[in-house]
Structures are given as C-alpha cells and as structure tokens.
Amino acid sequence: MIMHPAVISLFVGSVLVCLMVLYSARYGATILTRWDLRSGSELQLTLERKTYLISTIMSYVFVFQLFSLFLFIFTADKLSTLFTGAMCAAGTLNVNNFGYPTMVLKVINFILGGMWLVLNHADNRAFDYPLIKKKYLLLMAIAPFVIAETIVQGAYFLNLKAHVITSCCGSLFSTEGEGIQAGLAGFPVIPMKILFYGAMGLTCLAGLYFYIKGRATGVFFSLMSIVTFGVSVAALISFISVYFYELPTHHCPFCILQGEYHYAGYPLYLALLCGAVGGTGVGTLFPFRKIESLKDAIPLIQKRLTLMTLLSYLLFTAVTTGAIIFTDFRLDGY
Amino acid sequence: MAWIEKQRNILDFALSSLVRRWGKNLALVMVYTVIVFVLASILFMTHSIKREASLILRGSPEIVVQRILAGRHDLTPGRYIEKLAKIPGVREVKGRLWGYYYEPSTGANYTMIVTDEHRENVGTIAIGAGVARSSDVREGDMIPFRSSDGSYVSFEVTGVLTPESELVASDVIEVSERDFRSLFAMPEGYFTDLTLKVRNRKEVVVVADKIRRLLPDTRPILRDEILRTYDAIFDWRSGLLIVVFTGAILAFSIFSWDKATSLSFEEKKEMGVLKAVGWETSEVIAMKSWEGIVVSLTSFLLGVILAYMHVFFGSSILFMPVLKGWSVLYPHFKLVPYVDPYQLAALFFLTVVPYTAATIIPSWRAAIIDPDSVMRL
C-alpha cells in the first residue's frame, strides 16, 4: 500500500460510491419485485420517492466516475517515480495485475452510468414509468461492476509495493514487446490510419443521416460509435500519440494527459467518452421507440445524443488531424 | 437557456435560504474551510519539498559506498578506492570525509565536511547560514571546537553560505582535511565513506551489484533509491497526516449529515411550502444541491487560497514543526511553490466527495416532504 494522498482519496471515494450504488441497488430490487403503478399503497409511494434519490445518486456517481478515471491515471503517473523502470502511468499500471483492469472498469462504469442516465431521462419523459423495470434491471447489472471496480482498485493499491521493477512505456509499448498493448503499437500505421478515418467517417455519415432523416441508420450508427471508440483508442496508441510526442517509439496513451503536452489528452479522451456515451445511449433507446408514451420523446432524445456524439467525434478527429498536419514531425521514415 | 435561468432562480433561493440561517451555515463553512486549509497546507508543503528534493538531489553522488562493521557504519579504508576504481564502468571514486559535531553550548548538531576546495585551508572554516545564526558568528570570528581529546581548537570563519542554500547546507561546517582528522582523531588512510561516479547511468545497478560482490563488507547506496525513498517518505508523511486527519473529515461529514438531517421545524415548513406552491421533488433536491455546492465551493476556494498563503508566504508556520520535528537549528528556507492542478484535484476529492456523499440522502429526505404537509400543520 502506498499512502499517497490521491490514493487515499480514490480509495475512500470509490468505497463511498460503491456503498451508494449498493444502497440504490437494494431499492432497485424492491422496485423490480414490488412496483405497481396502479396501487396507491405506502410502499408504492415510498418507491416512487426513492426513484428521485436513486437518480440523484446515479448522476453524482456518473460525475464521480469521470473524475476518478482521470485522477486514477494521473496518480499512476505521479507514482511512477516510486518504481524503477516505470516512467509514466503505463509502467505504474503494470506493476501488478490489477492496474489495467481497474482502468478498464472505470471506463466501463462511466459508460454504463451514462446509459443508465439516458434511460432515466427518457423514462422521466413519460407519464407511466414505461422503462422503470428495465432501468432498475440495468442498475442491478451495473452494481457488480462498481463493486468489482472498488475491489480491483483496492487490490491494485494494496499490492503496490514501491521499487518493484516494471516495464516502462518504453518497453511495454515498444514495437518488440509482447502483450495486447504492444500489439497495438506494432499495428502498421497506414492500415491503422485507414481504419481510423474509415470508422470515423462511417460513424459520422451514419449519424448525420440518422440525425436528419431519423430511423434507418440509427442502429448502425450506435454500433459504429462503439467500434469507433475502440478503434480511436487503438489509433491513439498506434500513431496519434506519436505525433504529439514527436517521438516514433513513444506510444504511451497516458503521457498526453501531462502538462508537457499541454494536457491535450483531456479534450481527446473527454470527446471519446462523450461520443461513446452518446452512441450507446442512442442504441439503448432503440427497443423502446414503440412504447406509446415515449413515441415523441425518444426520437428527440436520440437526436440530441446523436448530435453530441457527432460533435465529440468530430472534435476528436479535428484535434488529432490538426496535430498530425501541423507538427513538423513525420512518421514516414519509421 | 430556460434551464440556466431555472438553475439561477433556484440558486437565488438556495442562497437566501443559506443566508437566513447564517449562524449555522457560517459555522459549517468555517469548519469546512479549516479542513481544506489543513489538508491543502499539508499537500502543498510536502509536494514542494518532494519536488525540491527530487530536483536538487540529482546532483548527489550516483553511488555511495559505506563499510559496515557488525551491522554498523564503520570507517572505510582508503585501499577500497583502488579496488572500486577497477570495476569497469566506474569513472571516479572519491573518499568522503564528513561527520557530526554536537555543540553543547547551543545544543545544535552540525555536519562537518571536508571538500576538495577547502582541503588545504588549515585553521579556517566556512559555515552554513544556520550555523552562523545559532552560534551568532560572522565572517572573521573565531569559533572554538572541542576535539576528541577534550582540548579546544579555534577556527576562523572565512565564509558564510548564502541563505538560499539553507535547504541543503544550513548546518554545514566546511573544514580542512588536517583539521578534520585531528579534531575527530580519525586515522590517516581512512574515510567516512566513498562516492562513485559511473560512466553510463544505466549501468549503476550492475556496478552496485559488482561492488557488493567485490567488497562484501560494504553496502552501496544508489542515488535513484534515495530519490525514490524521499518521494515515498513525503507521500507517507502527508498520507499519514491525512489518515490522522481523516478522523476530522469523518467528524465533519457526520456533522454535515447531522446538520442536513435534523431539519428544524422552520426548515421543514419551508420545504413543505416550496412543494405546495409548485416545486417538484427534483427541484427541491436541486436547491439542496446548490446549497451544498455553495458551501463546498466557498470553503474549498477559501481554504486553498489561505493554505497557499500560509505555506508559501507564511513559511507554513503552523505545520512545519510537525513535519520537520523540533530541533535547535531550524533551517530557514522559503519553499519554492510547486503547485499543480493535480494536487487541487486530489484535494477536491478528499474533501468535497465525502461532504457531498454525506448530504445526498438528507437533501432527498428534505425534498420528499408532502406538499400537503403545510396544510396539515
């Protein structure tokens, strides 16, 4: 265990969030079994009131997840001085087996939280709580992930022992290295570029069509937005980061969050996360378009979410393309 | 736009509701501010020392070799120098002569060091600013030292180090080699320890390994390890202080919970009125959240600003003794303010998240009051 102030705050924070989600899930379970809109019973009244509390809690949790994701990566970066060979977050996260899973769980929980809030938002637009059961089913599904995150993060911090020799970004993300991350870095640049711009283009076209015409390409857009999220992260590791660092061997996806690179990573990752949440949100709402009381509300929400995704992804593409064009650094030789 | 206007309206009400109970809320803000202030002071202070240490100590020797005798630090024979110099990759080996001198009249503990430049200046010393202060001497003064045989030897002060160097050399007394050896009766041909320079930075660990095998009675101390350890130490120190302080945060959270749950009759009635005149539950929750945001933001910003002034303008007069321990010779130094957004983020997490968590349920409870309750009062 490393008693770093940020470690303590992340730890305390995630335990608090975990407790809050568990609390919500407990009432979620009651809602799933006992919800009856027609009944005017005390229980039903209590449950209806609890939904206010739970949506408040979930919005806080969503915001917390976002902050904790970035704080987690930043902390990993700061702690890298404690480990020989670790030069940035990439190395620190690799100190034990729980580092990367924690990060991935944080991303997943953020997107799941976003999905829940989208469902909740739609549900609140209808007079008859049409999505109440689905919403709380999703909450029951989210709870284990949040618990897992708290446990895995706890395990990560508890197993951090300073000075364990770890691979730093140099070796972990080097072309010769092994493992998934190395595979991404080793991915040939040209195909990766084509894949990235292709996926982005397709997503944006589908989104635009859906935004203007409604219907038709919506499901495809939603799926593509998730694929593009993955492709973009891969592209970031494969070639985008390289242009930011102006160093052909530096593929670290975390260092661009640092001040040395003007915190460029924050808008990039925020844009990606926003895009993913918007895209999954659109997809989540599709099965419910037929519900009578939501017939007017859902297409409107979907439109807004689509717009959000489009703007976010375009911002991401613009920033990265700008970096590629306006830097003196050329990758061609490598 | 309507949304913004609505939030501003609700904020208006939240503010007037806070102002109406100003006594209670002022107490809350004050306690909150003090907590942020203390935590921020600790973070700023330790972070600055940490950064300073990691920057400055890059100048320290790459490897220090100490001889160990029966588990204790012992004098290192000069012949070890040639032995170590033969290790491939070692560029330079030097014998270091230094030690502690306890001055009974002031009760202070000084560090005596022999340097190349001062090696031949017999009878004179250069002293750190802290030494000059504690024994009240200036350049040209004579200071007597009690040698190991009990006699007193006086040295002339030929130089006082600048105040800016206090962080590294406040307690240093620079002395010639002959004076050092005679003062402490240290035998010729022995050194306190040895320092090594290595040709290639990457080979330090390999060299250290070779030293351990070549001279099993020594231990090499690597600069990187020292740097890492300093990092760990200050993390620990601030971490421990924070853990100790968590008690305070906990108490504060309970206090805010209590403040938020124990709605007075007047407050309950107010919530009821809001509900009755057409506010919705989520709007009352929003109002309560705004109250929380106002309290948190005010206290957070105020606490951080005060802490910054305290640490970097006021030399952390309140906490330095805890962190530095007590001693006769306090090095006087002004910390260079290494502050970054990251510290503020960590601080925000440590203070605002527990407070918010503690107030969610109470504000919801206030918000679900039945609108018709005011009619039944």
Place this chain on the structure above:
Amino acid sequence: MLKRKSDVFLFYILANIFILAILLGHAFFERKRSQPFLMQRISMILHYQLTDLCLFTDARYTRHPSMADMNTAFQDHPFSFEHFPSGSLVTPPVHIRNNHGLD
C-alpha cells in the same frame, strides 16, 4: 449589476478563482525566479557530495537519513516515537531492507 444573489455569488466565486489564478501565476513566477537559487543548491550538493536535504537537524539519523547506520537509517518504524518527532512517521522503506540487508 449584481442585483441578484446568484450574481453576487458567481462574482464572489469568480473573484476567488481569480485570486487562485494569481497565486498559481505567483507560483509560476517564483519557480522561474528561484531557478538560479536552485542551480546554486544543486552546485552546493555537488560540492559537498551531499545526499540529503537539510530538513531535520535534530539527530544524526534525521539530518542525513540515507547515510545513517543500518540499525537506524530511514528504518525507524513509522510509529516509533523515539526521542525526536522527525524520527517517527517515516516508514521503513521495503527496498532498503531488501537491497541493503546482507544478502
């Protein structure tokens, strides 16, 4: 201007943020200004071949924590309130036990 309470509050927060920004600017400026002194300190460290900062001068093992005996160096247990406050609260670093113990 500032007729509404919310405006007053926003103004107050902005003023605070402004002060904070000035302080951060001050920090930036101070770092720049102290650069020569930093260099001076580094050269001092080089000159004396020092390994530690002069933070705690009260005891031998707190003035040069990395240079003390095996029995004491850095190795004070965090909660051993020995004679000096600065001798406690410092953790025994695992790696020093591991690497500098007799193998």
Place this chain on the structure above:
Amino acid sequence: MIELQRVTKVFNKGNSNEFVAVDDISLTIDPADISVLKGPSGAGKTTVLSVIGAMTKPTEGRVFIDGREITSLPERFLTGIRRKTFGFIFQQFNLIKGITALENVMIPSYPSGEKHSSLKKRAMDLLQILSLSGKAMSKIEWLSGGEAQRVAIARALINNPEIIIADEPTAHLDTKLSEEFIGIMAALNKEGKGVVIASHDPLIYGAKVVDTVVEIRDGRIVDKEERL
C-alpha cells in the same frame, strides 16, 4: 372542470391509528364558480381541498382535471399540472420568513425557468394591483396581517392559475380583512378565475358572491347548495 369520483383518503392505513379523513366523496367543481367547502374543523375539508388541488393522492377513487385522469400520474407531471392550474392560499399564509415580499411572490415561478427580469416585473405588477408595491422589498416578518394576506394572494396568482384554492383564509383575520379578502376573490372570479375555499366562517360561506356551498361532515358530503 374538476371531478372527484368516489374519493377516499385514509391516513396511516393498516396501522392502529388508521384514520379515514375522506370517505367516498364524489364532487364536481366548476372553474367559473366560487365554491365553498363548509364544515366544522376536522370534518375533512382540508383533505378534500388538497385532493382537489392535486396535492394529495387519494387512497381510492379518481380525480379528473379537464377530463384528464391525474391520480395515476407520476409526481413530476402532477406538479406541472398543479403549478399551471392552481394557486394556493394557506391558513397561516405560509410565507417564507427572512426574504422579501417580492421574493415570496416569485418563488412559485422559480422552477419555470422564466427570465428573471420578466418574472420580477410580473410579480411587481401583481403587488401593485394588490396595492403592495411599497412593501415589495420588505421582509415578511415586518408586514401586517392584511399585507401578509395580500402577499399570499399575489403568490397564489403568480403562475396565472385557473383556480385559486384557499384553506381557512380568514381564520386569523378580523372582520374587515375577511371582507376585503372575499372582495378580492370576487374580483378575481369576475376576471374568470375559479375559487375554491374551505371555511367554517359564516362571513365566507354566507357571502353573496359565493356560487356553491358544499357541506362536509366526518369526511362525507352532507349537503350541497347551488345558489343561482
């Protein structure tokens, strides 16, 4: 048109202190009328009033506003409807202390997101009509009983509701102020607003301007009198 169909309200249902406040009431309220619910205290007037005003959900039975069934609506929609349809005047006025008369009048409209300046103007206009513009910036606790009553009326009117609901409005007023109150209500009624008052004050239910008087006793309607 507000319609109560076989409405029953039971408090603390299933507990030993179970209490039937309203027992199987059916009632129609014409929003063009001044209607009075009359009866001794504890008869269930206030509960009926809060069911009419969509503040309380009945335990059984259904409520329609303009033909729309509202008993099964979630609170967030109900609040919207209530905000648009009803303005409330409470027995104790329930003005919020520590803030100005103007703010008190504006409060019901805060969540609507209306621009502050226009909302303020509307509130000032209302205070003007009720000849209170001089007191707009006074704190509530400095107002006299009559002024407080008019602030409460202004607050009930800020959302421009169709129906004003008043619960024992004259309980703490002397005869002169009570007459003033019924005068204001009559004037509002002329402008097209419906008024529903619960009262056991003969000054109210005996007033000439009242169109309908419903007598309630022990949670049941015992008499309904339509004055033409």
